[in-house]
Amino acid sequence: MKPADLFKGMLGAALLAAAAGAWAAGAALRLDRAQNDVRDVVSLQAGARSFVNYCLNCHSASMMRYNRLGDIGLSEDQIKDHLLFSADKVGELMTVGLTRKDGKEWFGAAPPDLSVIARLRGADWLYTYLRTFYRDPSTTTGWNNLVFDRVAMPHVLWTLQGEYVAEAKELKTDREARSAHAQAKSFAALSEESEGDNKRYLLRTLRLQTAGSMSPAEYDGMVRDLVNFLVWMGEPVQQTRVRIGVMVLLVLLVLLVLSRLLYREYWKDVH
Numbered sequence: 001m002k003p004a005d006l007f008k009g010m011l012g013a014a015l016l017a018a019a020a021g022a023w024a025a026g027a028a029l030r031l032d033r034a035q036n037d038v039r040d041v042v043s044l045q046a047g048a049r050s051f052v053n054y055c056l057n058c059h060s061a062s063m064m065r066y067n068r069l070g071d072i073g074l075s076e077d078q079i080k081d082h083l084l085f086s087a088d089k090v091g092e093l094m095t096v097g098l099t100r101k102d103g104k105e106w107f108g109a110a111p112p113d114l115s116v117i118a119r120l121r122g123a124d125w126l127y128t129y130l131r132t133f134y135r136d137p138s139t140t141t142g143w144n145n146l147v148f149d150r151v152a153m154p155h156v157l158w159t160l161q162g163e164y165v166a167e168a169k170e171l172k173t174d175r176e177a178r179s180a181h182a183q184a185k186s187f188a189a190l191s192e193e194s195e196g197d198n199k200r201y202l203l204r205t206l207r208l209q210t211a212g213s214m215s216p217a218e219y220d221g222m223v224r225d226l227v228n229f230l231v232w233m234g235e236p237v238q239q240t241r242v243r244i245g246v247m248v249l250l251v252l253l254v255l256l257v258l259s260r261l262l263y264r265e266y267w268k269d270v271h
Contacts, residue, residue, distance in 0.1 A: 029146055029189040030181070034127035036228040038238055044072040047229025050222060052083045054156050055114060058103065061094035063115035064233050071236055108140060109152040118234040123227050130157065130223045132187050134164040134206050146189040146204065161219045162212030169203045177201035 037043065048069055051061075066079050067090040074083075079090050086096060100110035118126060129147040133155035136144035141154040144166070155161075164187075171177040180203050181190040187206040192199060214222065232238070 029128070029132075030184075031124040031128045031147075032131070034123035034224060034227050034231075036123045036127075036224065036231050038228065038232045040228065041073045043225045043228045044232050045074060046222070047225040047227070047232075048072065048074070048083065050226045051114075051229055051233075052085065055226075056086060056094060056096060057156075058096065058098050058111040059114045060096045060111075061115045061233060062113050064094045064236075066090045066092060066094065068236060072232065107152040107154075111153070114230060114233075116234045118227070118230040123231050126230060127223060127227045130226070131161070131220065132164075132206065133158065133161070134166045135209070136166070146187060146206065157219075157223075158212065160212045160214045160222065161216075162208055163210040164206040165209045166204050167207055169205075171201040171203060174199075174201065177203065 066084060066087060067076065069079055069083065070076065076090055084090060087094075098111065103110040121129075125147065129145060132146035133143050134146070135142060138144075139150060141152070143151070143153075143155045143158075145151045145153075146166070169180070171180055177190055177192075181188055184203065184205060189204045191202050191204070193202060208216075212219065235241075
């Protein structure tokens with residue numbers, strides 16, 4: 001066997017082992033695409049409004065200042081009049097009065113800082129997470145989530161989205177479970193449970209029980225804007241970095257061409 005073929009075989013085996021380990025570890029959920037675009041200023045402004053109104057009550061963004069929102073087209077007066085609720089000056093950090101101690105006491109876990117949450121979790125994870133809350137009487141808050149099982153955070157956007165309930169379908173074989181999971185629409189989580197030597201697979205889906213003030217399409221759009229803002233907040237200079245990177249690559253390309261021409265000119269008389 002050739003070394004290249006041996007390497008490919010080992011790599012394939014390692015990937016299969018990793019996939020099997022992930023499957024055995026817990027539920028598998030297909031994440032929905034967030035389709036965020038940090039160049040969309042209107043979306044970022046709408047996301048900033050939702051963030052301040054719904055997230056900044058418990059979660060801080062201690063690495064972001066209010067005046068930085070000027071980078072997404074907001075004037076200082078607009079920030080003061082519409083977004084400055086928990087601070088006195090636009091130069092202050094986006095912090096909240098809730099302490100970590102109180103948060104842990106009230107919710108069982110301190111609400112995390114959201115400054116770089118999009119870089120930690122990813123846009124698709126956040127987009128799916130904010131849309132997969134469902135009623136669960138067995139939890140402290142009365143809510144649960146398909147992405148984050150037994151999450152301590154209540155569904156603060158439930159009046160907008162409405163109330164969903166989870167429905168579980170039991171499947172007997174691994175192949176049947178994977179096929180059902182692949183064919184299911186959004187909001188489908190697959191988990192494996194073992195009872196001695198017997199295994200069973202549960203496919204959980206969500207069903208709308210009580211409608212909210214927004215239609216599903218409107219709510220998805222609002223969440224997409226919120227996630228878009230979280231992605232921008234995680235790296236406000238992303239577009240500048242990309243532009244500088246492109247310029248650097250162009251300069252290096254020009255230098256490469258010049259170096260090649262100089263090389264040919266220098267060695268043309270050498271035999």
